[in-house]
Amino acid sequence: MASVIIAPSFEIKNIAKEIIEKSxxxxxxxxxxxxxxxxxxxYFITCDDQLIRAILNSKEDLKHILNSIxxxxxxxxxRKEMNIDVIGTV
Numbered sequence: 001m002a003s004v005i006i007a008p009s010f011e012i013k014n015i016a017k018e019i020i021e022k023s024x025x026x027x028x029x030x031x032x033x034x035x036x037x038x039x040x041x042x043y044f045i046t047c048d049d050q051l052i053r054a055i056l057n058s059k060e061d062l063k064h065i066l067n068s069i070x071x072x073x074x075x076x077x078x079r080k081e082m083n084i085d086v087i088g089t090v
Contacts, residue, residue: 006035018065023058025051037069044071 006012015034019025025033029051036044046052055062055071078084 004039006039009038012038015065019055019062022061024054025058029054033071037065037067040067041069043077044069045074045077046071047073049073 012031012034015037016027016030019030019033020027023030029046029048033044033051033055052071052073055066059066072080
């Protein structure tokens, strides 16, 4: 069902390598994120809280790579897109 097929490339491999070097991200996670960054995705959505923390903790070191990609879990993404304020809701 994918609308875009991402072929392997040296650029993606280099982005992944730098993510690994500057964070505690695992190799496969770094490769998936590198694919999203390379293809200029607006969002990278994952259920892996450890990955989200690793990237956010290294955000300053990775800012030139991450550009404007938003990394978040599906619940936060849904809340953002549907403009849901869970705290303000009774």
